[in-house]
Amino acid sequence: MMSLTPSRGCLLDLPWEDILVPHVLCHLPLQQLLSLQRVSKSFQSLIQLYLANMRCFDSSQIGPAIPRAAFVNLLKDNEVLQQLALQNCSDWLTDRELLPVIGQNHHLHQIQLKGCAQLSRHALVAISLSCPNLRRLSLAHCEWVDSLSLRSLADHCKALEAVDLTACRQLKDEAICYLVQKCSRLKSLSLAVNANVGDVAVEEIAKCCPELEHLDLTGCLRVKNDSIRVLAEYCPKLRSLKVKHCHNVAESSLSILRSRGVELDVEPPLQRALVLLQDVVGFAPFINLQI
Secondary structure, X not given: OOOOOOOOOOHHHOOHHHHHHHHHHHHOOHHHHHHHOOOOHHXXXXXXXXXXXXXXXXXXXXXXOOOHHHHHHHHOOOOOOOEEEOHHHOOOOOHHHHHHHHHOOOOOOEEEOOOOOOOOHHHHHHHHHHOOOOOEEEOOOOOOOOHHHHHHHHHHOOOOOEEEOOOOOOOOHHHHHHHHHHOOXXXXXXXXXXXXXXXXXXXXXXXXXXXXXEEEOOOOOEOOHHHHHHHHHHOOOOOEEEOOOXXXXXXXXXXXXXXXXXXXXXXXXXXXXXXXXXHHHOOOOOOOOOO
């Protein structure tokens, strides 16, 4: 006689590659998945299969700091990564750990290396040679980035849409000009905290990148009004511009962008004066700023 009692199924009975990996495990935090490996050998095998087929890896999902050995083990079999974020590895990440991952993942379109100061220019060259479809790259506070490695990036990753070069202080106008001449699809670019960047670079950005939407020039002391006017003329899609601490940029050039609704990180002179007055005396007189 057939039993009418439903049989108790097991999670591991579901198809691993067709169901569990693409539709179930992808919704769980990476840290919890790693803990599952301790349940049984079967779960360990399942998680290893997931790691080998993982499309996105963000080290911050594991915790405030990921050990070097754990990083190497997690990604040793993966060849299908599309997004890689390693800012939490900045204390120890070197070319030795990164280059094998880059070399076996040719589908990466987003890489985040903010603050990874122990890498070298060889890392950027490896990225440029291995990742032709790269769209977004953050190298903020990576002072090892130089003009030669940036030229390699420009030559091989022409589909770039967003690049963060904040505090890459080795770069000068010539290197930035070469980048934008080769990567004309750029929509977002940060050159903040680099006193070497001046009008020559900004004018070339304006003329080569008509799709530009966001530009960060914070602390670029050599940038002046003339290049901001060129930016206003050649970049109709510009949505935000940061020029705080650019002491040679005045309202005479910014007003053109402000009238177009471009988001600026500096107040108009009158409004800035009112804020300072309020800080000094505790209040500011009412003035209709719409006049």
